[in-house]
Amino acid sequence: MTSTTITPAASTDEQAVRRKRLSRPVAFAAIAAVFVTFTAASSAPSPLYVVYQELWGFSASTLTAVFAVYVVGLIAALLVLGALSDHIGRRPVLGAAIALEIVALVLFLAAGDVPVLLVARFLQGIATGAALTTLGAALVDLNPPHAPGRAGLLNSVVPPAGLAIGSLGTGALVQFAPGPTHLVYALLLVGMALAAVVVLLMPETSSRRPGGRSSLIPKLGVPARLRGAVLALVPIIVASWALGGLYLALGPSVAVGVFGLSNHLIGGLVVTLLCGTGAVTAFALRTWPTPRVLTIAGALLTVGTAVTLAGVLTESVVLGAVGTVLAGIGFGASALASFGTIALLAAPHERGELFAVALTIAYVAFSLPAVIAGFAATSVGLHTTAVVYSTVVVVLGVAALAAQRLRRT
Template structure:
């Protein structure tokens, strides 16, 4: 049997790609290696973003600040991220993917140095804000670059990575940091040293990344804060908004107050448990996204919304009844819904956008997600200071459950309107 044609082994670059001279191509990563490297860097950024979560309790004990301050530290990261998404979201469409990613790596490294030297809340806030800017600049560029390098034989692989990297990275960062706090030396320093070393390696990889986006004018104009969606993409994005809000609001609850709930309501003082609280949500999310990658979009969204609702309700019952088993089980069930919704949502957006629209569309989706991720968490932090942790958690979880019900209704209406799209597989 004859093998594949040479053109099948080496796919031609997309129309927007810059063709490098021969001497430059010899120094660049191959397309498969570049794709894998981008996926690893995506996970690294997400792991770095969740690593401080188990440390919040440590900082709170050392510096004696309130739950309101704790969630402010959490939210200032999202503020920096959203600012970067609004201002820098389309920059790589004009300057190229590699320069923007290398700049994001450098800025992330600066934030790690600030974390290492932080001795008060002010420096911690500054570090988180800079980290948010770096992550926001990187996320849409990574998503666009992955789509640019998507293998021809697996057209939905970029969407799979974009949908699974956040959940896998968030779980890895929180659990890994929890283990280092509990068993390693220098609990507020070691994790940042390791992340800084990983960023150096990531910078070396990205410096050899093949450029896939043609430089074009309008870079300065693209920095004007805006949320623009091409008209033909608006209906698809709007149909995904309820489940994006429901799932990421739940994620914000666990990353901001989850470790505090484990300590304050269940008396679990181990820092590993603080990391496990987040991993119980994000671990099943990652596994689910891998398992459901071949499912039709409509079915995945409907099942995900249902499991988000059921899981949140079970976790809520566990907290009210002081049942650790029920709270953990509900978190894991909700994690399955979280993973499915991330896969279907971001996989759909990565697939339907044209190359020149990818950064902007992903920026809008990430802004929606991270607003849902942060604003309710800040309100919960303020409420916890005045009304107590348990009442705050119960009210927050009940609100998320209502949002999940709304998301389920939205997906059923969407399936009724466009039944033909429900059979399109995601991967």
């Protein structure tokens, strides 16, 4: 008797909740906006590193440690949590990631010394790693049937676009607004609160299936049928994200130490020139054949980095800016070809794990060389470090072009 009175009520409540859910087209757009918010938050501290150095008087090695702990948290999350949403659903993982990001942003607001900054950046890395793979997979799940490549395009465009928005926005706020180490985090907290509402109202796109606990065991798996396609993308992913790591970790410092540009807006613009150009390029080339896009990526990463290197050697701001824009075109073309290909290849139950594989490769390339460069900058100087790092990226770009040619033949 009791069950007959509770069941209809529960059923009615469940139906009411379902009616409040966002439609799939609205959810697709909202998840894209959440994706931008997370990537913008991840790059927001970059222009502030110079400010923190001035306030607290720490070395380039300490700055590198702050960058490194973020990447350690991010890669750990990719390895451990990358496939979790394939088993327990997208909404629970996104909800947890947003909650942890909010904790990190509160710590950024309260930070008065390096240890708190380190903890905040580490927690932000975990939150970002958990969110990126899940957001990418959710976009593919919600992809409109009439535009099968749209999710792949957004997975290519959003990361560089978000990085550009976060860096430029923070640079502008630091230069022109009050509270340079607080205002940006307060604004991001508002963004994360809105993201929580989106996740609360979005439809669940991944049904629960067994294996959630075992998926937490770190592993990188690529289905046998996809290994050839994924391996062919590795060289260009490594080349492009290694360059991105240099810009996000040391770009504003190079602008000050090598080119003598002390304006904080310009410090943010350094990252934006690379990432913003990359986002525009990914959108502009969205209909081009993948082999052609890969060739453009390898060629312009190589040429652009070489021109930037010439700018560093001659201390020419113009050459440095032109080279960064050219390299940014290569960066965007690489993101389009690699993540767009993965979005189209992966089956629904493979999406979270496959995006985790691709992002792990990207962020290892993004972080390890940049961390080494940061410690090197303390001992040999920013100028020498930038020259050596740029030379390595040029070599990687040539290797990516060679790998593509071998794959085609």
